[in-house]
Amino acid sequence: MVTSFDKRSAKRHGCDGEMIWSYFNKKDYFKAHTLNFSLDGSYFETDRTLGVGATVLIRVLNCIDHNDRSKDPECIRWNTLGEVKWCRELTGRKQGQYGIGLGYHLN
Secondary structure (H helix, E strand, O other): OOOOOOOOOOOOEEEEEEEEEEEOOOOOOEEEEEEEEOOOEEEEEEOOOOOOOOEEEEEEEEEEEOOOHHHOOOOOOOEEEEEEEEEEEOOOOOOOOEEEEEEEOOO
């Protein structure tokens, strides 16, 4: 059962990785840190706020997957387009850090 706090229908996989993102069809890109992913989305942290509904291109540069891939066929999307589902300023950290929930566009 999916709670109101977690709307993902697919299993999350923890990871620790570097990535870059850009608004779709824009040349400027920004650094971010990816922390988890699923078949339908991912979570990353960055120093920029993103608008809900924005389409972004992400490129994961490296990712240490915290799960054994041989037991689960799901994998991270290294290059993909997605829609920003939510953006929250992170508390208890350096000001200006944001957590981003991204839903992948379907192939």
